[in-house]
Amino acid sequence: MIAMWRVGRRSVLAACAAAVVLTVVAGGVAAPAWASPEGDATQRYGQSPLWGSCQQFLADPGRVPTAQCGTVSVPVNYDRPDGAQAQLAVIRVPATGDRIGTLMVNPGGPGASAVDTVAGMGAALAGTEIGRRFDLVGFDPRGVGHSTPQLRCRTDAEFDAYRREPMVDFSPGGVAHIEGIYRGLAQQCLNRMGADFLANVGTASAARDMDVVRAALGENQLNYLGFSYGTELGAAYAERYPDRVRTMVLDGAVDPSLNPIDESVAQQAGFQRAFDTYAADCAKSAGCPLGTDPTQFVARFHQLVDPLVTRPAVTSDPRGLSYQDAITGTGNALYSPRFWPYLTSGLLGLARGTDPGDLLTLADEYQRRDANGHYQNRQDAFTAIRCVDAPYPTDPAVWVQADQRFRQVAPFLSYGQFTGFAPRDVCALWPVPATSAPRPAANPGPGKVVVVSTTGDPATPYEAGVALARQMGASLITFQGKQHTVVFNGDACVDTAVVRFLADGTVPPSGLQC
Secondary structure (H helix, E strand, O other), X not given: OOOOXXXXXXXXXXXXXXXXXXXXXXXXXXXXXXXXXXXXXXXXOOOOOOOEOOOOOOOOHHHOOOOEEEEEEEEOOOOOOOOXXXXXXXXXXXXXXXXXXXXXXXXXXXXXXXXXXXXXXXXXXXXXXXXXXXXXXXXXXXXXXXXXXXXXXXXXXXXXXXXXXXXXXXXXXXXXXXXXXXXXXXXXXXXXXXXXXXXXXXXXXXXXXXXXXXXXXXXOOEEEEEEXXXXXXXXXXXXXXXXXXXXXXXXXXXXXXXXXXHHHHHHHHHHHXXXXXXXXXXXXXXXXXXXXXXXXHHHHHHHHHHHHHOOXXXXXXXXXXXXXXXXXXXXXXXXXXXXXXXXXXXXXXXXXXXXXXXXXXXXXXXXXXXXXOOEOOHHHHHHHHHHHOOOOOOXXXXXXXXXXXXXHHOHHHOOXXXXXXXXXXXXXXXXXXXXXXXXXXXXXXXXXXXXXXXXXXXOOOHHHHHHHHHHHOOEEEEEOOOOOOOOOOOOHHHHHHHHHHHHHOOOOOOOOEO
């Protein structure tokens, strides 16, 4: 089976994380007096956030002492605005100088917390032009992070058990077993969250939620910075509310015109290129666990990790290193060269029969499992959102063909020989229908959008950024690099162009390369 990453930190092995079990469906909160969505910012959809301390959301609110936090209420189902409500967690770090407006940030996933991200950015950007000119704002989309109800499908123990499943047996019986695991996951999500919440957790709802937050902040227009999946959310917002976009920067772009299989094929190819780049760099050092022959890098990787299917490696952690965790840890390391030393360490442990624990650490970091064995809900949210963001084929034959394509473009992720059988993605078995479908992004108007795309990005390949820029009539910044996303990550060329665009609307020069 080929690992099914999706987009950026949106990616996971078609898995669903878990922690505390939710046994109640969204509801119990009084509905606000909803104004017309077509009103301006003086009609705040009947509410504004009650700002207070961020202690309710942040473990260390003192790192951003000026930050304010609150909640905004949105209907679980916009067709029933007076029905059950979700509470969106919102953070604002006020501008310290000559204020232009609000810069709303989404870090991607889907499932990553914008509240946590903006807290970190607020501290890092203090004293910069962005910190002086903009209120930094983040809201956790419905089901995500600190918003309530929090989307959780599995307990910690259940997700630990899931990670022990190799899911590489593509015999008819093995495929039935894998699909049985996926069906169980889908049923747990349905039982614990309810059909109405699951059906309305996607990007279509999140884009409407984003406009409710905009209005609640008293802003007629937004500035927006979206990373990875956040580019998809930004594009959806710009399509629905083009006049409410002042400036928008989309970094690590998703191409919304691709169907789920084509998107996965493109991403798998991106991870293969990243693996090849890592292996070539590793081979420069004596003792590289993948050897020095480029024609054998993939074969050597399989020699190290494939035995874990039947016998997990012993680690200092009593869980040991499973096959799935080895693949997840490898994928996590390929997001950025700064993680490569940990991948090498883990693979050396497998090669030498010593502790490959760094691979387990990489997998835990990706799956957001802490030292106490507790998971954040990021992977639950990821699965639930992606499963309603596009219709997935239900015909098993389509997934057999997809498996052939995956094996061709990403052999390092492939296990065993092609059998003519393959499990369907969990989203093909999801209990509620999709609420969005692939289509090209709309152009919200000239000079409003800048797309940043990195040539060696494994998770959101460069070509996706080119496509998104073309669809939205946007300016494209090309960054020559090997990591996933780059804005405000230390590159002066990119950051200067982005700051000028956000601050005064100066569109980057055509064909800018950094």
